[in-house]
Amino acid sequence: MVSDPLGPLRKLVQSGTRTSGRLLALVAAGSMVCAVSFLLLSAGRSDTDRAKERPSLLELLDDVGRTTEGASETLPKESPPEAPRALAWTSPLARQCSGIDQAIQKRLKTKKARLASLRQSIAIDKSNYGKRYRRDPWKRPLDPSPRVVILHETVFSMNSAINTFQTHHPRDEDQVSYHTLIGLNGQIVDLVSPIDRAFGAGYSAFLGEWAATNPKFKGSVNNFALHLSLETPEDGQNDRSKHSGYTAAQYDALALVLDQWIQNYGFSPAAITTHEHVDLGGERSDPRSFNWSELQKRLAALGLLCSS
Structure with missing residues (x-):
């Protein structure tokens, strides 16, 4: 079976609902100092500004996909086909600068x-x-x-x-x-x-x-x-x-x-x-x-x- 390089992120998306409670618990147990510092740093910044700085999950998946492009693959067992013999082509179109319809x-x-x-x-x-x-x-x-x-x-x-x-x-x-x-x-x-x-x-x-x-x-x-x-x-x-x-x-x-x-x-x-x-x-x-x-x-x- 071909491995899925996006598997960990996909599992993260799928398990988001199950892990949300644990994430909230960790945040609640965090330091009050860190919380206050975060609020002060965030003051005066709009939600739009913060959203622009934070990549979406789709963008993260895209980035991981791009890193897998061009990854080394096993070369085909078949030998490359030889180029065919060139067939001459003489275009029926001729040079024409006058006699325009x-x-x-x-x-x-x-x-x-x-x-x-x-x-x-x-x-x-x-x-x-x-x-x-x-x-x-x-x-x-x-x-x-x-x-x-x-x-x-x-x-x-x-x-x-x-x-x-x-x-x-x-x-x-x-x-x-x-x-x-x-x-x-x-x-x-x-x-x-x-x-x-x-x-x-x-x-x-x-x-x-x-x-x-x-x-x-x-x-x-x-x-x-x-x-x-x-x-x-x-x-x-x-x-x-x-x-x-x-x-x-x-x-x-x-x-x-x-x-x-x-x-x-x-x-x-x-x-x-x-x-x-x-x-x-x-x-x-x-x-x-x-x-x-x-x-x-x-x-x-x-x-x-x-x-x-």
Whole structure:
């Protein structure tokens, strides 16, 4: 059985009622001099001031919990997996400083000004996401900085995807999420904070890089990736290789989310890729029917493709 480092404090909390009588007896038997001194020192100080100086029990439990973080653990018996062979990625996005679509630029400028009001945050089950790791199970350092965007599609409706993410999944292989979903009408739904790790890709790598965070599984890009999924149109809810594609409103919203992520984390638009490309199992083909030229026009309109 794993020992509980918080056990003594928890027992103290649980036994508080039983010990209160004994504590009162000890106080009553204390020295009158100490009591008078305490009252004099306390004079003129408010209850609020004294409360600020006295940590709550929850804070004490928190402190003890923090001291146990990073405690030495037995290294896994399994050997670390070797990094996969790097697959070349040539971004379909090209440098563009001129030929900007003025109508798109004007529309995106208007939407960008009210982007916060266009976004909605929905909480999902905690089993479907986690913290980014700074060390792997073998205590080797990991860089958790978001530096690649993986594009996905929901395959089914957006509501169906959200219901899946809000469902508790105790088994690792069932856990799944994206950071952000974009509906057919351009609705932006944020599900996992970018500072956290969404479970968007399993056995995966980008340019030969992955992070193995569980010794039971091979590595994935999740520890340094941002995952964004587009709602699939109704005619794409099948096993066909193509469907009718995504809406103009979806491409607008996609460009605005990417713009914010690029500004916040400083990666290149060339690091925007697909689930199909990073999947090492050869089972993923999403996002099907994605139109890179539509994204090109919008990112150019936002001034993101004019760097040397």
